Amino acid sequence: MSEDFRARARAWLAANAPRRASGDDEAEAGSSGQAAALAEQKAFQAKLCDAGFAGITWPKEYGGQGLTSAEQIAWSQESRDYDLPTGAFFIGLSMPGNTLLECGTEQQKKRYLPKMLRGEEIWCQLFSEPGAGSDVASLQTSAVRDGDEWVLNGQKVWTSGAQYSDYGAILARTDPTQPKHNGISMFIVDMHAPGVTVRPLKVATGHSPFNEVFFDNVRLAADALIGQENKGWDAAVVMLRHERIAIGTMSSPRTSPLAYESLRALAAGLGRTSDQGVRRRLAELYARGRAVQLFALMLREETMAGRPPGARGSVAKLAGSELGRFAGSVAADVLGDQIAGFDAAELRAVTTAIIAAPGSAIAGGTSEIQRNIIGERVLGLAKDPGVDRATPFNQLRVGTQRTEGKGPR
Amino acid sequence: MTLILTDDELALADSVRRFVADRSPLTSLRQLISSGEPYDTDVWKQMTAQLGLAGLAIPEEYGGAGAGLSALSVALVELGASLVASPLLGCVLAAEVLLRLDDAAAKRELLPQIAEGELIATLALASSAGDHVTAAGAGDGGVTLTGSVSPVLNGAEADVLLVPVAGDAGPVICLVRADAAGLTRTRLTAIDHSRSLARVDLAATQARQLAGDAAAALSAAANLANLALASESVGAMKACLDMTSAYAKIRVAFGQPIGAFQAVKHRLADMEKSWELGNAALRDAARAGDEEPARFAAAASVARVLLADAYAEAAVDTVQLHGGIGFTWEHDAHLYFKNGLSNKVLLGGPGEQLDRLADELGI
Numbered sequence: 001m002s003e004d005f006r007a008r009a010r011a012w013l014a015a016n017a018p019r020r021a022s023g024d025d026e027a028e029a030g031s032s033g034q035a036a037a038l039a040e041q042k043a044f045q046a047k048l049c050d051a052g053f054a055g056i057t058w059p060k061e062y063g064g065q066g067l068t069s070a071e072q073i074a075w076s077q078e079s080r081d082y083d084l085p086t087g088a089f090f091i092g093l094s095m096p097g098n099t100l101l102e103c104g105t106e107q108q109k110k111r112y113l114p115k116m117l118r119g120e121e122i123w124c125q126l127f128s129e130p131g132a133g134s135d136v137a138s139l140q141t142s143a144v145r146d147g148d149e150w151v152l153n154g155q156k157v158w159t160s161g162a163q164y165s166d167y168g169a170i171l172a173r174t175d176p177t178q179p180k181h182n183g184i185s186m187f188i189v190d191m192h193a194p195g196v197t198v199r200p201l202k203v204a205t206g207h208s209p210f211n212e213v214f215f216d217n218v219r220l221a222a223d224a225l226i227g228q229e230n231k232g233w234d235a236a237v238v239m240l241r242h243e244r245i246a247i248g249t250m251s252s253p254r255t256s257p258l259a260y261e262s263l264r265a266l267a268a269g270l271g272r273t274s275d276q277g278v279r280r281r282l283a284e285l286y287a288r289g290r291a292v293q294l295f296a297l298m299l300r301e302e303t304m305a306g307r308p309p310g311a312r313g314s315v316a317k318l319a320g321s322e323l324g325r326f327a328g329s330v331a332a333d334v335l336g337d338q339i340a341g342f343d344a345a346e347l348r349a350v351t352t353a354i355i356a357a358p359g360s361a362i363a364g365g366t367s368e369i370q371r372n373i374i375g376e377r378v379l380g381l382a383k384d385p386g387v388d389r390a391t392p393f394n395q396l397r398v399g400t401q402r403t404e405g406k407g408p409r
Numbered sequence: 410m411t412l413i414l415t416d417d418e419l420a421l422a423d424s425v426r427r428f429v430a431d432r433s434p435l436t437s438l439r440q441l442i443s444s445g446e447p448y449d450t451d452v453w454k455q456m457t458a459q460l461g462l463a464g465l466a467i468p469e470e471y472g473g474a475g476a477g478l479s480a481l482s483v484a485l486v487e488l489g490a491s492l493v494a495s496p497l498l499g500c501v502l503a504a505e506v507l508l509r510l511d512d513a514a515a516k517r518e519l520l521p522q523i524a525e526g527e528l529i530a531t532l533a534l535a536s537s538a539g540d541h542v543t544a545a546g547a548g549d550g551g552v553t554l555t556g557s558v559s560p561v562l563n564g565a566e567a568d569v570l571l572v573p574v575a576g577d578a579g580p581v582i583c584l585v586r587a588d589a590a591g592l593t594r595t596r597l598t599a600i601d602h603s604r605s606l607a608r609v610d611l612a613a614t615q616a617r618q619l620a621g622d623a624a625a626a627l628s629a630a631a632n633l634a635n636l637a638l639a640s641e642s643v644g645a646m647k648a649c650l651d652m653t654s655a656y657a658k659i660r661v662a663f664g665q666p667i668g669a670f671q672a673v674k675h676r677l678a679d680m681e682k683s684w685e686l687g688n689a690a691l692r693d694a695a696r697a698g699d700e701e702p703a704r705f706a707a708a709a710s711v712a713r714v715l716l717a718d719a720y721a722e723a724a725v726d727t728v729q730l731h732g733g734i735g736f737t738w739e740h741d742a743h744l745y746f747k748n749g750l751s752n753k754v755l756l757g758g759p760g761e762q763l764d765r766l767a768d769e770l771g772i
Binding site for chain 2: 264288291297305312318374376378
C-alpha cells in the first residue's frame with residue numbers, strides 16, 4: 001500500500017470530517033452518524049466518494065477505487081476517531097452492495113453500485129421475518145411468477161433504514177414444493193413501489209431503530225432477480241458472510257457509553273474507583289476489550305497476508321456481543337443503585353446502552369447461531385441433525401405454533 | 410508491529426514442536442509421575458544445548474541468543490502444549506532479574522551458565538501470606554537470611570536461588586547457593602505433575618546481596634512471569650481444544666457424533682473463541698515485550714488475566730466433554746486440568762493480577 005494513500009486520507013479527514021464527540025447517544029443501532037439529517041449524510045457521502053474514499057476495494061467500473069484491503073484497513077484506522085455522517089449507507093454498502101458485486105449481473109452492477117457508493121440511492125436488507133429468525137431459510141414471504149415478472153407478498157422485520165431506503169435486497173420463496181433451502185430467490189425490490197408499507201419497530205430501550213415492512217402484491221420486474229431463481233440461499237450465505245465481517249470488524253468507538261474509557265470516567269465521577277470490586281471489574285473489562293480489538297487486528301493481518309478469516313468472522317461477532325454484555329454488567333456495577341433510579345440526565349446514555357447491550361447477541365445472527373458456525377466450519381464438527389433439510393417446505397412446521405388447549409407441541 | 414508470527418518464529422515453533430513430539434510427548438510426563446523425578450535431565454540438556462531455549466532471551470554478550478521475548482513466548486507455547494516438565498521457567502525468571510540488576514560479577518558468572526543449561530537458577534518469590542525472609546549483616550558484603558518461602562519453582566533442584574528480601578529502603582535481592590549451610594528445601598506435593606515446587610527454609614543461611622534496583626528487577630520478572638505462564642497456557646489450551654474437538658468427531662451417541670449436539674458444539678465454540686482472544690492478547694504482549702516496553706506490563710497482565718480463567722475453564726470442559734473416559738487416570742485430560750489450576754495461581758493469582766492491571770491503568 002502506498003503511504004501516500006494514508007497521508008491523503010488523514011489530510012482529507014482532518015479537513016472534512018467532524019471529530020467524535022464523547023457522550024453521543026449511540027444506544028440506537030449503528031453509529032451516531034445516523035442522527036445526522038439524511039440530506040447532510042447524502043451530501044457527505046457524495047463528497048467522500050468524489051474524494052476517492054468510498055468503495056475503496058470495489059472495481060473502478062462500478063464506481064469504486066480498485067484498491068486493496070491494505071488501503072481499506074488504512075482508511076478504517078485513520079477514520080476511527082471521526083464521526084463520519086455515513087450511518088445510512090453502512091448496511092447497503094457492506095451487505096447488498098458486496099453481494100451484488102459477487103452475485104449480480106453486469107447490468108445490475110452498473111445500474112446500482114455507483115449510485116449506492118455516492119449515496120444517491122440507499123439500500124436495506126430484508127431477510128428476517130416474524131416466523132423466521134435464526135432459521136432464516138424457513139421464510140414465508142412469497143414471490144409468484146406472473147409472466148416475466150413476480151408478485152411479492154409477505155412481511156419482513158428488523159429492517160434497519162427501511163424508512164429512508166430506495167431499494168432492498170429481499171429473500172422470498174419461489175418454490176414451496178422444494179426443501180426449504182432450495183426454493184428461495186433473492187430480489188431487488190423498489191421500496192417506493194405500490195404495496196410496500198414501512199412501520200417503525202419499537203425496541204426495549206424505547207427507541208425505534210428498526211422497521212417492519214409489509215409487501216402487498218408488490219410487482220418485481222424480470223431483471224430484479226439476484227443470482228439464479230431458487231438459488232437465493234447461495235446469495236443469502238454470501239450476504240450473511242459480509243454481515244458477520246462488517247459487524248465483527250466494526251471498531252467500537254472509544255466514546256461509546258459502555259467502552260472501558262467511558263465507564264472508567266463514569267466510575268471516577270461517581271467516586272467508585274476506590275472500591276476494589278469496581279476496580280477489578282474495570283480492569284477485566286479493559287482486558288476483555290483489548291482482546292476483542294486485538295483479535296480483529298489479527299484477522300486483518302491474516303487477510304493481508306493472504307489468509308482470509310472465513311468462518312472465524314463468527315468468533316469476532318460472538319466475542320463482540322459477549323463483550324457488550326459483560327460491559328453492560330460492569331456498567332451496572334459502577335452505577336450501583338443508580339441503575340434502579342437516577343435523576344442525572346447524563347446517566348441516560350449509559351443506562352440506555354445497558355438495556356441495548358443484549359441486542360447485539362441477537363442481531364446479525366444470534367450468538368447460538370455463531371456457535372454453530374464456529375463448531376461446524378472452524379472446528380469441523382458434525383452438522384446439526386437438521387431433520388427438516390430434505391422435507392418439502394410446504395410440509396414443514398415453521399414459526400411459532402400453538403395447539404389450542406394442549407399447549408405448545 | 411505485527412501480531413501474526415514471522416517466518417523465523419514459525420520455524421522456531423516448528424522445531425520446538427518436533428523436538429517435543431520426539432523427545433517429550435505427554436507419555437513421558439507419565440514416566441516422571443511414576444519415577445518421582447522432577448524432570449528428565451536428558452531432555453533438559455537437549456532443550457538447552459541443542460535448542461538453546463534457556464538462553465533465547467539472554468543477550469549474546471552473556472552467552473544467550475538475544476532472540477527476545479516473542480521468540481521465548483513462541484517456544485513456551487509449544488512446551489506448554491505437551492506439558493513438558495523442566496526448570497525453564499525458574500531459569501528464565503532468575504535470568505531476567507539478574508539482567509535488570511547492576512551486579513556485573515553475578516551477571517558474568519551466572520548468565521552464561523544459565524544460557525547453556527548448566528546451572529539451574531530460580532527466583533524464590535514469596536506468595537503465601539505469612540512467608541517472609543529477613544536479612545542480617547554478616548560483614549564482607551555478605552548477609553545471612555532467615556525465613557521461609559513457598560512455593561518456589563524448582564526450589565529443590567536449583568543450584569542458585571535469588572531470594573527477595575524486604576528492607577527498610579525497599580526490597581533487595583540476595584543470592585543463595587545450593588550448598589549454603591542452613592538451607593533446607595522440601596519438595597511440595599504439586600497438584601500439577603509437570604511442575605516441581607518446593608518450600609525453601611533459611612536458617613541464618615549465608616547469602617550475597619546483589620547490587621541494583623531490586624524493585625525494578627522484580628517488577629520486570631513479574632511481567633515476564635505473566636508472559637511465560639500465558640504462553641504455556643495458550644499452548645496447553647489449544648491442546649485441550651484439539652483433543653476435545655477430535656473426540657467430538659469420533660465419539661457417537663444417540664446415532665450422532667457428539668459434536669453434532671449443540672450442548673457439546675457450543676462449549677467447544679466458546680473454547681475456540683476464548684483461545685483466539687487469549688492468543689491475540691498473548692501475541693500483543695510478546696511483541697510489546699520486545700518493541701514497546703512501556704506497554705509490556707499492561708499487555709502481559711491482560712494476556713495472563715484472560716488465559717488464567719480461559720485455560721482453567723477449557724481444561725475442566727475437556728474432562729467434561731470426554732465424559733467418563735475423561736475422568737480416568739489413563740486419559741490426559743486430568744494432566745491439563747491440574748496444570749490449569751496451577752497456572753492460574755502461580756506467581757500471582759487472578760485477584761492480584763487484576764489489582765496490578767488496575768494500578769498499571771491508573772484506575
